[in-house]
Amino acid sequence: MNRIGEGYDIHRLRPGGPLRLGCTDILADIEAVGHSDGDALAHAVCDALLGAVGGGDIGQHFPPGDPRWAGADSKVFLAEAVRIVAEAGYELVNVDTTIGLETPKLAPHRDAIRVAMAAALGCDVANVSVKAKTGEGIGPIGERQAVEARAVVLLRKVG
Ligand code: MG
Numbered sequence: 001m002n003r004i005g006e007g008y009d010i011h012r013l014r015p016g017g018p019l020r021l022g023c024t025d026i027l028a029d030i031e032a033v034g035h036s037d038g039d040a041l042a043h044a045v046c047d048a049l050l051g052a053v054g055g056g057d058i059g060q061h062f063p064p065g066d067p068r069w070a071g072a073d074s075k076v077f078l079a080e081a082v083r084i085v086a087e088a089g090y091e092l093v094n095v096d097t098t099i100g101l102e103t104p105k106l107a108p109h110r111d112a113i114r115v116a117m118a119a120a121l122g123c124d125v126a127n128v129s130v131k132a133k134t135g136e137g138i139g140p141i142g143e144r145q146a147v148e149a150r151a152v153v154l155l156r157k158v159g
Contacts, residue, residue, distance in 0.1 A: 003090060003155045005052025009043040010140075010148040021099065021106075021147065022113035022130060023075055023120045028104050032147055035064040041130075042074035044149040045095055045117065049081040052155045053088040078120040090155040094127040100141040100148040106132035 013019075016031035022041040032038030046058045055061075061084075062069045062077055085092065095117075099106060106113075110130050118125040135142025 001157045002093070003052045005048040005050070005153045005155070007044040007047030007049075007051060007151040007153075008149070009040040009047065010146050011038045011040045012146055013144060019104075019147070020074075021101075021109075021149075022097075023073075023078070023116035024109060024113045026104065026106075026109050030103075030144065036062070036069050036072040036077070037074050039074040040147050041097060041099055041113070041117070041149040041151070042078055042120070044151040045097065045121070045153070046074070046077045046081045048095065048151040048153040049078075049085050049092070049155075052153055053085055053090060055081075055084045055088065075120045078117075082121055085155060086158075089158055091158050092121060092123050092127065093154040093156050094129070095121070095123075095151055095153045096129040096131075097149060097151045098131045098133060100133050100135060100146075100150075102134050102137070102142055102144045106130075 011032040013030045017028045018025040019028040020037045118128045140146040
């Protein structure tokens with residue numbers, strides 16, 4: 001039997017850098033504001049994994065007010081989500097994602113993000129898809145106020 005899960009996240013941007021996205025440091029003149037490392041893509045994938053097994057959401061497992069998670073590397077959150085999925089008797093089939101970011105262009109970083117996310121998830125790179133959109137100059141994405149990410153995962157029952 002299969003299960004699907006959906007996840008979404010958004011983080012405010014401020015001048016600085018690098019931009020942490022998909023367990024990757026991207027050279028940029030902006031950075032994400034967040035209690036942890038502000039990795040919107042990793043957080044969206046976490047929520048998708050948790051959602052697929054009815055396992056709550058990332059804020060439940062890693063409360064944003066908890067000092068333990070201040071500046072935390074989101075790889076820790078992904079590893080825990082994968083552990084919860086395995087504990088429920090499932091494994092990842094594939095994950096498809098879309099990032100909303102005005103600049104910098106993500107195309108040159110897409111493969112590095114896929115590799116880093118696959119490593120964090122313990123899966124094959126072929127099973128991790130990363131797509132990117134700009135905000136067409138309008139709204140919080142287009143006006144460079146925020147970065148957002150969406151993710152859908154498919155799981156299959158082990159055994
Ligand atoms: Mg987040």
